Amino acid sequence: xxxEDREIDVRGEIERLVRPxxxxxxxxxxxxxxxxxxxFGLEVVRWNRPRREQPQQAAGREPAAAEAVAPERPIEAVTxxxxxxxxxxRPAIAVGERVTxxxxxxxxxxxxxxxxxxxxxxxVISAIFVEDGEPVEYGQxxxxxxxxx
Amino acid sequence: MNKVLIANRGEIAxxxxxxxxxxxxxxxxxxSEADRDSLHVKRADEAFCVGPGPSTRSxxxxxxxxxxxxxxxxxxxxxxxxxxxxxxxxxxxxRDHGITFIGPSPDAIRAMGDKATAKRIMTEANVPVTPGTDxxxxxxxxRAFAERVGYPVLIKATAGGGGKGMRAVxxxxxxxxxxxxxxxxxxAAFGDGRVYLEKLILNPRHIEVQILAxxxxxxxxxxxxxxxxQKPSHQKLIEEAPGPNLSERFRSSLYEVARxxxxxxxxxxxxTLEFLxxxxxxxxxxxxxxxxxEHPVTEEIFDIDLVKEQLRIARGExxxxxxxxxxxxxxxxxxxxxxxxxxxxxxPAAGKLKxxxxxxxxxxxxxxxxxxxxxxxxxxxxxxAKIIAHGADREEAxxxxxxxxxxxxxxxxxTTIPFCIEVLTDPEFAAGGVDIGYLPRFLAREAxxxxxxxx
Numbered sequence: 001x002x003x004e005d006r007e008i009d010v011r012g013e014i015e016r017l018v019r020p021x022x023x024x025x026x027x028x029x030x031x032x033x034x035x036x037x038x039x040f041g042l043e044v045v046r047w048n049r050p051r052r053e054q055p056q057q058a059a060g061r062e063p064a065a066a067e068a069v070a071p072e073r074p075i076e077a078v079t080x081x082x083x084x085x086x087x088x089x090r091p092a093i094a095v096g097e098r099v100t101x102x103x104x105x106x107x108x109x110x111x112x113x114x115x116x117x118x119x120x121x122x123x124v125i126s127a128i129f130v131e132d133g134e135p136v137e138y139g140q141x142x143x144x145x146x147x148x149x
Numbered sequence: 150m151n152k153v154l155i156a157n158r159g160e161i162a163x164x165x166x167x168x169x170x171x172x173x174x175x176x177x178x179x180x181s182e183a184d185r186d187s188l189h190v191k192r193a194d195e196a197f198c199v200g201p202g203p204s205t206r207s208x209x210x211x212x213x214x215x216x217x218x219x220x221x222x223x224x225x226x227x228x229x230x231x232x233x234x235x236x237x238x239x240x241x242x243x244r245d246h247g248i249t250f251i252g253p254s255p256d257a258i259r260a261m262g263d264k265a266t267a268k269r270i271m272t273e274a275n276v277p278v279t280p281g282t283d284x285x286x287x288x289x290x291x292r293a294f295a296e297r298v299g300y301p302v303l304i305k306a307t308a309g310g311g312g313k314g315m316r317a318v319x320x321x322x323x324x325x326x327x328x329x330x331x332x333x334x335x336x337a338a339f340g341d342g343r344v345y346l347e348k349l350i351l352n353p354r355h356i357e358v359q360i361l362a363x364x365x366x367x368x369x370x371x372x373x374x375x376x377x378x379q380k381p382s383h384q385k386l387i388e389e390a391p392g393p394n395l396s397e398r399f400r401s402s403l404y405e406v407a408r409x410x411x412x413x414x415x416x417x418x419x420x421t422l423e424f425l426x427x428x429x430x431x432x433x434x435x436x437x438x439x440x441x442x443e444h445p446v447t448e449e450i451f452d453i454d455l456v457k458e459q460l461r462i463a464r465g466e467x468x469x470x471x472x473x474x475x476x477x478x479x480x481x482x483x484x485x486x487x488x489x490x491x492x493x494x495x496x497p498a499a500g501k502l503k504x505x506x507x508x509x510x511x512x513x514x515x516x517x518x519x520x521x522x523x524x525x526x527x528x529x530x531x532x533x534a535k536i537i538a539h540g541a542d543r544e545e546a547x548x549x550x551x552x553x554x555x556x557x558x559x560x561x562x563x564t565t566i567p568f569c570i571e572v573l574t575d576p577e578f579a580a581g582g583v584d585i586g587y588l589p590r591f592l593a594r595e596a597x598x599x600x601x602x603x604x
Contacts, residue, residue: 082212083214083220111216137198138182138201141175
């Protein structure tokens, strides 16, 4: 790249690089962000604690903002609620498959007990995060479901 | 022992992880969703989330913990202290799944966990217990006992708990009325009005004996610890070894009794016998069938690694030391640095730690899971760190501890550090041998000074 081109492009580069960086910083828990490159340096420091870091005043009082920023496409994760070995149901669920709320997507084998993993909401399977025979922990995402509207 | 699952969190999980790694044993950590970024998770070779923040659903979740052990191939579980450490059923479940529980047998845990059984076993082994009666049938029985052991006496409900049906009686003329009211209170609370009497020991010292026992009959008595500096809630705050101002006669008698107790229980692994010290006498209170928070003070003066000994015992090996080659050196003190506000009844605090600067230098050991930016979740014990000072004598150990506490900076939550410095520099503590009433008296004195200083 020619040096003249670069000079002309500085504003555009800042727009392209810095804006998403600031946005990511704003949404994170970070209090300080520093970029130290040869020809470019940036340091951002957060003076106030991020909004969601503030202790909740009373149990069960979720900030209303949480709902407001929900993604447009409502993809939800089906998670494991026991520690064990994940097993596919037969036949195995595939991406793109439409499922009902009570549909068994697989099960987690723990201490000889078969713990069914149910979809929990009606929708379309958008992702499968786990393979048959894989050890899973509590809260581990197993499937992504695009909820039916 | 191929792999050890550590069924705990915080500093003790790290402590066990260190011992395992020094012995070349891989480790598996468990954690709750609130502890995902905890140091014990990072230090272990593998880690499993076993549940959400509240410990009843995570660190006490037996099926998930056993399942994590089975799928990770861990063939032993170290329970640490608290949580499942003294749960006989958990020790049984481990055994049923072919997992070694690093601790005593389920029978020993169960026997020592039941106060009445423990007291009976100890009495049979000639261990002095607080003098007491069977169920009191008449006022005459009660009067005869109180006159024999001397007032004050304590009336307790057989079905008791939480102080219901309990009365302290300081003079003979109060006995009859106290018996009646304790009995009717117990009847109302538990549907069982039966009561018994015990000698009430006012402001005893808390003296405990550390023991180790292997499966080959080897027993080590690792001296005593004095844990008399306790908060009004009876939680220990400062512990030391050896116990200050104890006669050699008291000590040798205490150790002999401890050995008898260990033999009577057929105890294996690490344990602690707690006694109430009253002048030249001591009385068995309870036995803790686990490693204790304050074990490092014993480790420092005997230069021994109690957690590694626990692992070796569980592998069926013999103790690495004999009683004859155990010689205590110097004096060690431990301070519990808690996220608590001593000026507000030791109310626990939670939050994010902005600054963490820990002490070092000669004779200082710090056992902690803290790091800068770590979060103190609200679900668990408020202990942040244990600072242990070892010196040639008690004076040096105290001076080192005060110096170490002054070097320490923890910002983000209130801690017990400034309060502990005040206690350590108090002439009464410096003199040594305070009783369990000392800290409540100290607090009352401080409160009076504050009121007096107000305009």
